[in-house]
Amino acid sequence: MGSNDNNNQGDNVLGRDFTQNVIDAMGPNTPPRLREVMASLIKHVHDFAREVKLTTDEWMAGVQLINQAGQMSNDRRNEGQLLCDVIGLESLVDDITFSAATKSTSGLTASAILGPFWRRDTPHRAPGTNISSRTPPDAQVVYMHGTVTDVQTGEPLPDATVDIWQASTNGKSFPIFYILYSTLHEEHNLRGIFHTDAHGKYSLYCLKPTPYPVPTDGPAGKLLKMMDRHVYRPAHIHLMVQAKGHKPLTTQIFDKDCKYLADDSVFAVKDELSVSFAPREGDAQAALELEYNVTLAQA
Amino acid sequence: MGSNDNNNQGDNVLGRDFTQNVIDAMGPNTPPRLREVMASLIKHVHDFAREVKLTTDEWMAGVQLINQAGQMSNDRRNEGQLLCDVIGLESLVDDITFSAATKSTSGLTASAILGPFWRRDTPHRAPGTNISSRTPPDAQVVYMHGTVTDVQTGEPLPDATVDIWQASTNGKSFPIFYILYSTLHEEHNLRGIFHTDAHGKYSLYCLKPTPYPVPTDGPAGKLLKMMDRHVYRPAHIHLMVQAKGHKPLTTQIFDKDCKYLADDSVFAVKDELSVSFAPREGDAQAALELEYNVTLAQA
Numbered sequence: 001m002g003s004n005d006n007n008n009q010g011d012n013v014l015g016r017d018f019t020q021n022v023i024d025a026m027g028p029n030t031p032p033r034l035r036e037v038m039a040s041l042i043k044h045v046h047d048f049a050r051e052v053k054l055t056t057d058e059w060m061a062g063v064q065l066i067n068q069a070g071q072m073s074n075d076r077r078n079e080g081q082l083l084c085d086v087i088g089l090e091s092l093v094d095d096i097t098f099s100a101a102t103k104s105t106s107g108l109t110a111s112a113i114l115g116p117f118w119r120r121d122t123p124h125r126a127p128g129t130n131i132s133s134r135t136p137p138d139a140q141v142v143y144m145h146g147t148v149t150d151v152q153t154g155e156p157l158p159d160a161t162v163d164i165w166q167a168s169t170n171g172k173s174f175p176i177f178y179i180l181y182s183t184l185h186e187e188h189n190l191r192g193i194f195h196t197d198a199h200g201k202y203s204l205y206c207l208k209p210t211p212y213p214v215p216t217d218g219p220a221g222k223l224l225k226m227m228d229r230h231v232y233r234p235a236h237i238h239l240m241v242q243a244k245g246h247k248p249l250t251t252q253i254f255d256k257d258c259k260y261l262a263d264d265s266v267f268a269v270k271d272e273l274s275v276s277f278a279p280r281e282g283d284a285q286a287a288l289e290l291e292y293n294v295t296l297a298q299a
Numbered sequence: 300m301g302s303n304d305n306n307n308q309g310d311n312v313l314g315r316d317f318t319q320n321v322i323d324a325m326g327p328n329t330p331p332r333l334r335e336v337m338a339s340l341i342k343h344v345h346d347f348a349r350e351v352k353l354t355t356d357e358w359m360a361g362v363q364l365i366n367q368a369g370q371m372s373n374d375r376r377n378e379g380q381l382l383c384d385v386i387g388l389e390s391l392v393d394d395i396t397f398s399a400a401t402k403s404t405s406g407l408t409a410s411a412i413l414g415p416f417w418r419r420d421t422p423h424r425a426p427g428t429n430i431s432s433r434t435p436p437d438a439q440v441v442y443m444h445g446t447v448t449d450v451q452t453g454e455p456l457p458d459a460t461v462d463i464w465q466a467s468t469n470g471k472s473f474p475i476f477y478i479l480y481s482t483l484h485e486e487h488n489l490r491g492i493f494h495t496d497a498h499g500k501y502s503l504y505c506l507k508p509t510p511y512p513v514p515t516d517g518p519a520g521k522l523l524k525m526m527d528r529h530v531y532r533p534a535h536i537h538l539m540v541q542a543k544g545h546k547p548l549t550t551q552i553f554d555k556d557c558k559y560l561a562d563d564s565v566f567a568v569k570d571e572l573s574v575s576f577a578p579r580e581g582d583a584q585a586a587l588e589l590e591y592n593v594t595l596a597q598a
Contacts, residue, residue: 018387018390018391018566019387019391021387021566022386022387022566025526025528025562025566026526026527026528027526027527027528028527029527030525030526030527031525034525034526035526036351037351037353037357038386038526040347040350040351041347041351041386042386042387043347044343044344044346044347044350045343045347045386045388046387046388046391047343048339048340048342048343048344049388049391049392049395050391050395051339051343052335052336052339052340053395054336054392054395055392055395055396056389056392056393056396056397056413057396058336059383059388059389059392060380063377063379063380063383064379066365066368066369066379067368067369067372067377067378067379068369069365069366069369070365070366070367070368070369070370070371070372070379071369071370071372072369073366073369073370078362078366079366080362080363080365080366080369081359081362084358084362087321087337087340087341087344088317088318088320088321088341088345089344089345089348089358090355090358091317092317092318092345092348092349093348093353093354093355093358094355096348096349096352096353096354097354097355097356098355114355226329226330226333227324227325227326227329227333227334227337228325228326228327228328228329229324229325229326263324267317267320267321267324
């Protein structure tokens with residue numbers, strides 16, 4: 001007859017030995033960087049669970065939140081990314097990767113997070129094109145232009161690409177922000193890739209950006225609500241700038257007079273990325289103007 | 300004309316102030332326990348990112364892994380849970396919730412993780428039923444029985460429920476482990492809920508458990524492979540035992556002679572949960588026997 005041994009001393013799951021065992025389970029063929037990342041992740045996740053005495057019910061609520069994020073994600077929406085954004089992780093990782101690496105370079109344009117709305121298939125557009133194909137009645141059109149230069153030499157960079165994307169003004173009135181949520185807007189509305197000319201200059205028409213909420217129909221919105229936080233992002237325009245022989249730049253520029261600059265729901269604002277829009281005279285297309293110059297570091 | 304201010308001093312995203320800002324963004328109506336959990340989670344996640352200097356590419360690889368886990372999950376499969384399991388988190392949380400709370404109770408049956416395969420709709424079965432409706436040729440049948448008692452008084456507990464589930468022997472030959480992955484087995488094969496009699500006794504026939512791999516077709520399997528770890532679980536039987544007025548117990552019992560006891564892919568093994576199977580005489584249904592007695596703490 002078999003039997004059970006209820007009274008033996010068990011492993012000390014709550015002790016540090018348990019965590020070290022999990023880390024040490026990684027085999028000899030684990031790539032060194034993956035070993036470093038996973039060891040730190042396991043240590044911090046276990047420390048978190050011990051610190052707050054995480055219960056199985058709380059942990060399972062977290063698992064379900066994460067599973068829901070995956071279920072809502074597709075090639076046009078990344079809810080897992082948004083979950084990271086609302087706890088500041090994308091901003092932190094962006095700074096680790098880009099800003100910290102180049103912080104000694106004076107005058108270099110600061111980076112900011114990519115966010116979940118960049119698209120790989122954005123069309124190239126001629127200089128001076130208006131990226132807003134259906135300008136809403138409450139929008140203000142901006143003539144945006146600038147020069148892309150090498151931060152070390154100050155030389156302009158011809159044929160650099162300036163990939164621009166932004167939200168429409170309708171964030172508040174219905175839950176459709178970028179084209180990916182919209183059946184009302186034409187494909188690629190408010191997106192475009194522009195090339196700098198021989199003098200490093202680019203130009204386009206776009207909308208003066210307005211604050212809008214991040215999507216609230218998924219786990220990130222649910223988490224923000226539970227944390228008693230608002231869901232808005234300050235008014236911003238996304239840019240991704242690339243030139244041959246230079247490090248690519250991903251950033252966002254913010255209207256310095258808008259709301260939510262101090263409490264961006266995804267923590268992407270940096271002081272040096274705030275801009276002011278000026279009145280523009282004699283242009284039937286736009287009442288506002290923004291000069292935004294970009295500097296890139298050599299690769 | 301507007302302008303940008305590239306040379307201002309930015310916020311120190313990499314510093315602790317950034318993390319504290321993210322934590323302090325929680326509003327006054329955040330439930331206190333959620334505030335405690337989220338503050339600790341944000342701190343540890345940020346510390347992890349800083350400690351390993353996590354890059355945007357690495358972070359995005361993690362986001363995609365998590366999104367894929369959600370996309371594979373449904374009401375019969377929980378890949379997010381499995382991801383947690385392979386880094387020991389479910390075992391740790393189980394110990395925090397159940398074992399630590401009752402560790403001063405001598406003789407109490409130890410808990411172990413629920414795992415992703417428990418089902419809410421498992422049928423109740425008569426005493427002595429064989430839960431294996433299609434016993435594979437390579438299986439050994441076990442007569443399993445025992446008594447459920449109150450750990451404090453030693454009194455048997457009538458009408459306690461013993462919910463049992465186990466894998467078949469085919470884990471190695473094809474990637475179908477539990478009924479949820481199988482179209483070959485009838486619904487609820489290898490599952491059943493048994494009730495104890497007036498003397499607290501339960502009995503059933505089941506299979507001698509055999510080691511099997513966790514599912515390898517999703518992110519958890521991918522992560523295990525990257526970490527150069529095997530994917531096997533030691534041979535085990537799952538139990539969930541409940542009796543009126545007592546704390547429910549979820550546990551697993553392990554064949555003390557099987558492989559992978561020391562390196563369970565989900566870190567669920569505890570010494571006191573190992574059992575040995577004995578030869579059984581005079582029973583045409585089973586060549587092996589296991590007595591497994593369970594003690595429950597009062598609620």
